[in-house]
Amino acid sequence: MADPTSDPCVAAAHLGMLATLSMGVLGAMHQFIPVVTNRPLRSVKLGWATFATWLIGSWCLPLGIGFKLEHLVEAGGFFAAAAIILLTVNCSPSLQTGNKSASVIGLRFSLIGFLATACFGVVYVVDRQGNWFDLTGHVVLAHASIGLLGWLGLTYISVSERLYPMFLLAHVPGKRLWGLASIYLVPSGLLLFVPGMLFSVSVLSWLGGCVIFMGLLAHLISLGLHLKFKKRKFDLYFLFVITGSVTMVAGAVMALLSGLVISGNHRLGIMFAATSVVVLGGWILEVFVGHIHKVIPFVLWSMLREKGIKKNISGTQLMFGDLYNHNIARATYILLSIGIGSVAYGFADSRPAGLAIGGVLFLISGILLSVNFSFKTRQLLKAYNHKEQDIV
Numbered sequence: 001m002a003d004p005t006s007d008p009c010v011a012a013a014h015l016g017m018l019a020t021l022s023m024g025v026l027g028a029m030h031q032f033i034p035v036v037t038n039r040p041l042r043s044v045k046l047g048w049a050t051f052a053t054w055l056i057g058s059w060c061l062p063l064g065i066g067f068k069l070e071h072l073v074e075a076g077g078f079f080a081a082a083a084i085i086l087l088t089v090n091c092s093p094s095l096q097t098g099n100k101s102a103s104v105i106g107l108r109f110s111l112i113g114f115l116a117t118a119c120f121g122v123v124y125v126v127d128r129q130g131n132w133f134d135l136t137g138h139v140v141l142a143h144a145s146i147g148l149l150g151w152l153g154l155t156y157i158s159v160s161e162r163l164y165p166m167f168l169l170a171h172v173p174g175k176r177l178w179g180l181a182s183i184y185l186v187p188s189g190l191l192l193f194v195p196g197m198l199f200s201v202s203v204l205s206w207l208g209g210c211v212i213f214m215g216l217l218a219h220l221i222s223l224g225l226h227l228k229f230k231k232r233k234f235d236l237y238f239l240f241v242i243t244g245s246v247t248m249v250a251g252a253v254m255a256l257l258s259g260l261v262i263s264g265n266h267r268l269g270i271m272f273a274a275t276s277v278v279v280l281g282g283w284i285l286e287v288f289v290g291h292i293h294k295v296i297p298f299v300l301w302s303m304l305r306e307k308g309i310k311k312n313i314s315g316t317q318l319m320f321g322d323l324y325n326h327n328i329a330r331a332t333y334i335l336l337s338i339g340i341g342s343v344a345y346g347f348a349d350s351r352p353a354g355l356a357i358g359g360v361l362f363l364i365s366g367i368l369l370s371v372n373f374s375f376k377t378r379q380l381l382k383a384y385n386h387k388e389q390d391i392v
Contacts, residue, residue, distance in 0.1 A: 011066030016281060017147060018058035018080070024288050025155050026054060026083075029091065029107065031295070032159050036103040039094040046090040054083035061121075077125040084118045087111075102176065106158025106183035113150025113187065120146065137270060142197040144277045149212060150190050152284045157182055157219050160287075164223065167294050169231040178222040185215030206259065213252055220245055236329055240290020243337055244283050251279035254348070275347040282340035289336055289369065296373050297323040304377070309384050318380075328372045335365040 003009070030047050034040050041047060060076030063069070088111065095108050120143040161179040164170060193208025195201065223245060227238075254276035262269025297320040304318065312322040339361030346354025 007065050007068065011062040013277075013281075014058075014062035014065065016285075017152070018054075018061060021152055021281065021284050021288060023054060023058060024292075025152055025284075026050065026087065028159055028291075028295075029087070029111075029155065031299075032103075032162065033091055033094050033107060036101065036107070036159075036162055037094045037097045037099055039097055042090045042093050046086050050083050050086040050090060053079045053086065057081075057083055073125055077122065080121065081118060084114060088115070102161045102180040102183050103158045105180070106154055106161070109183065109187045110151055110155040110158060113146055113154055113190075117143065117147040117151050137273070138197050138200065141273055141277070142194045145197070146190060146194060148277065148280045148284070149186055153280070154183070154186055156284060156287055157186065160219075161222070163291065163294075164226040167232070167237060167291075168226050170226040170229045172225045172229050176222060176225070178218045178225065182215045182218035182222060185211055185218060189213075189215055209255065209259065216248060216252060220249075236326070236333060237290055237294055239333055240286055240293070243333075244286035244290065247279055247286055247340060248283040250344070251276050251283055254279055254344075271347055271350060275344050278347055279340070279344050282344065286336065286340065289332065289365075292369065292373075293324065293329055294320075297321070300373070300377050304380060307381075307384065309380055313379065313383060323376050323380075324372045325376065328368050332365045332368045332372065335361045335368070339365060 030041065030050075057076045057078070057080030060072050061080060062076075064072030064074075064076055091111065095104065095111065097104065124143075157179070161176065161183075165172070189208045189211030191208070193205050193212060196203070196205025196208055223241070254272050258269045258272035258276060261272065300323050301318065301320055310318055312318045339358045341358075342354045342361060343358030344354075345351060346356075346358060
């Protein structure tokens with residue numbers, strides 16, 4: 001709690017940002033880039049190679065940092081860098097299309113943000129051996145800002161511009177300029193904010209922060225318009241998305257408070273900055289889990305249909321909602337949301353108990369999420385296999 005940049009804290013943050021959120025976002029990119037560009041990836045095998053190398057790197061890096069195993073850190077850095085190169089090679093041909101939709105433009109920017117985040121990571125790996133760089137808190141914050149907003153956040157904003165109309169059954173009349181504005185404003189703000197943080201130019205960092213804020217506001221307006229014209233009834237997906245949006249606003253407020261108080265009370269400013277990173281990560285986690293409850297059933301449904309499974313256990317037509325337990329999904333939402341709030345409170349008020357409770361809630365919600373999307377599918381596959389054996 002005394003030092004948010006300590007090794008245990010950095011290790012935990014990287015497990016969340018790399019092994020969880022970035023892994024999920026990488027999966028989303030492989031799923032949606034062919035859809036939004038109408039062009040296939042270079043190779044499916046490259047996609048599997050990206051998954052394997054990122055899986056190894058995203059676990060080796062934080063575990064190496066947490067247990068002070070420098071060879072493991074270096075190995076993790078190597079595999080993570082390999083995954084990023086593979087991703088770039090695999091996705092670049094599709095993203096070079098002349099398509100000028102908000103989603104495609106945003107995914108191009110987010111890929112650049114991912115590369116920039118990785119370059120920062122390389123500096124960290126090198127510095128752990130030689131202490132060649134002055135990796136102070138504001139440098140770490142610049143790195144976190146690119147990763148959270150220029151990579152994870154921008155990818156979500158880009159993909160959401162395609163998913164909102166589909167999942168909300170919303171047709172916004174006219175051109176959806178607010179989404180496009182968000183996709184341009186967020187990276188533009190980072191181009192000002194990050195150098196301002198790196199070189200301690202407060203005017204530049206404040207100006208960049210204002211531009212980023214306008215970009216996030218534009219995203220909220222775009223979401224509001226889709227909610228206004230939605231034709232789907234209120235369900236759990238709405239709760240995830242709306243809660244995530246509220247969390248995003250809270251993260252922006254924490255960042256503002258940090259900037260306002262850090263000159264007068266450095267420790268309090270650091271706590272607010274750490275809380276802002278946690279809460280913005282919570283925004284991505286909240287909407288990520290919410291979209292899992294939409295996207296994974298679609299993928300599983302298609303897989304089961306290909307196997308010839310067209311009915312659920314009760315004999316009625318197989319639907320997306322039959323592939324997970326809705327009560328467990330609600331429990332996951334509640335535990336996850338409380339967990340984000342608890343960890344944020346722990347950092348904001350220096351309460352270790354808040355971190356501990358939040359960690360336990362994250363653990364339980366992660367287990368519930370995994371079980372929820374495996375049990376029903378396994379049950380259907382088992383019933384189908386028994387049926388096939390009976391026919392034989």
